[in-house]
Amino acid sequence: MPKKSVSKTIKKPVKISEKTTIKTSKKPAKKTSKPKAASKKPAKVPKLKAEKQIEAKKPAKKIRNKLDDKMTEDVISGVLGEEALPIFYHLMDKEKVSEFEIAEAIKKDIHITRSLLYRFFEHNLATFIRRKDKQKGWYVCYWDFKQEEAIHLFRKMKKERIEALNQRIEREKTNDFYMCRNACKRVDFDRAFQIQFKCPECGDLLNPLDNSRTIEFLGDKLNELKKDSN
Numbered sequence: 303m304p305k306k307s308v309s310k311t312i313k314k315p316v317k318i319s320e321k322t323t324i325k326t327s328k329k330p331a332k333k334t335s336k337p338k339a340a341s342k343k344p345a346k347v348p349k350l351k352a353e354k355q356i357e358a359k360k361p362a363k364k365i366r367n368k369l370d371d372k373m374t375e376d377v378i379s380g381v382l383g384e385e386a387l388p389i390f391y392h393l394m395d396k397e398k399v400s401e402f403e404i405a406e407a408i409k410k411d412i413h414i415t416r417s418l419l420y421r422f423f424e425h426n427l428a429t430f431i432r433r434k435d436k437q438k439g440w441y442v443c444y445w446d447f448k449q450e451e452a453i454h455l456f457r458k459m460k461k462e463r464i465e466a467l468n469q470r471i472e473r474e475k476t477n478d479f480y481m482c483r484n485a486c487k488r489v490d491f492d493r494a495f496q497i498q499f500k501c502p503e504c505g506d507l508l509n510p511l512d513n514s515r516t517i518e519f520l521g522d523k524l525n526e527l528k529k530d531s532n
């Protein structure tokens with residue numbers, strides 16, 4: 303089966319601009335028949351097995367459509383850097399894409415493209431297979447983006463952000479903070495006490511701060527994060 307999809311990719315070099323690619327992915331998921339029935343039956347018919355393999359790819363797409371593109375972009379730029387985004391846009395709706403096609407699509411030299419692709423690979427966000435090009439005689443890598451891993455990373459990132467925010471709110475609620483009138487530096491009570499309530503920067507007196515607005519702001523941020531993290 304992989305062989306088939308490779309030749310398909312080569313024969314039909316899809317030239318889609320970044321914008322179109324994003325748009326395409328926002329299309330609501332077409333009803334995909336779940337492989338449930340297939341997996342329940344211990345079918346041993348070879349034909350069915352092949353069907354199952356094709357079907358197995360669908361749930362990933364379904365999950366992906368639930369996630370906003372923005373979120374996946376968040377993961378890619380957060381983990382791999384923004385320069386990796388064009389590759390993601392090119393790979394997201396395709397299978398087994400030749401590294402040369404990618405290089406052309408992102409308008410980068412093949413060496414730069416490869417190093418970007420290896421960044422995906424290092425973070426388990428893409429896989430590749432190597433195939434010998436029959437005409438040219440050299441090896442070409444064909445790449446696949448790993449959406450499941452991106453979702454996994456996204457959830458992990460979100461969880462970490464929520465935890466950090468919770469800790470920060472807890473710290474704001476359980477501590478008193480101080481600052482001089484020049485707003486040089488914000489310090490907590492222990493630190494203020496240590497330096498005898500004198501600003502470490504300008505030497506002015508440190509005054510207690512009302513952090514209720516900060517707590518409110520952080521609370522809103524936390525709710526926002528929780529809202530889209532299911």
Ligand SMILES: [Zn+2]
Nearest residue numbers: 482486501504
């Ligand atoms: Zn100061």
